[in-house]
Amino acid sequence: MEYFLVKYLHVTCVLISVSLFIFRGSLALSSRPWRQWRVLRVAPHIVDTVLLGSALWLAWRIGQYPFVNGWLTAKVLALLAYILLGMRALGKNTPQSQRLPFFVAALLSVGYIVGVALTHSSSWGLL
Ligand code: HEM
Numbered sequence: 001m002e003y004f005l006v007k008y009l010h011v012t013c014v015l016i017s018v019s020l021f022i023f024r025g026s027l028a029l030s031s032r033p034w035r036q037w038r039v040l041r042v043a044p045h046i047v048d049t050v051l052l053g054s055a056l057w058l059a060w061r062i063g064q065y066p067f068v069n070g071w072l073t074a075k076v077l078a079l080l081a082y083i084l085l086g087m088r089a090l091g092k093n094t095p096q097s098q099r100l101p102f103f104v105a106a107l108l109s110v111g112y113i114v115g116v117a118l119t120h121s122s123s124w125g126l127l
Pocket of ligand 1: 007010
């Protein structure tokens with residue numbers, strides 16, 4: 001029961017985190033100054049902290065760990081890619097022309113993570 005509540009929390013944070021990223025990305029792509037809204041600067045950090053905290057708790061509960069179990073290693077590495085690509089997509093110093101490719105690449109990373117989460121396989125069970 002507790003496990004499913006935390007899993008629900010994890011998935012809810014995923015949905016909020018990706019929605020906030022798409023919202024900020026859309027504003028950045030249309031050259032709107034999204035940083036002027038404090039909530040858009042602060043909320044992603046809170047949501048992402050809960051997302052990661054719940055991820056670690058779930059991993060501990062099922063006794064599977066990044067750098068031990070391949071699918072969790074893939075999730076952590078793709079999460080790193082999502083964070084770095086997302087930072088470039090939204091960055092103050094990123095040229096406007098480069099935002100879209102970084103934005104799309106970040107969304108592809110998070111899509112890959114969801115596939116890994118659902119299949120428990122770094123290859124989505126295709127190999
Ligand atoms: C943006 C990053 C992440 C996304 C999009 C994501 C997505 C998901 C989704 C959709 C599920 C539910 C899967 C299902 O219904 O069975 C899930 C479960 C889970 N995630 Fe994540 N996750 C992320 C980060 C992480 C990280 C970094 C870890 C590594 C510690 C992790 C560990 C887990 C675990 C252990 C489960 C439970 C698996 C199960 O009960 O079968 N997640 N994640």
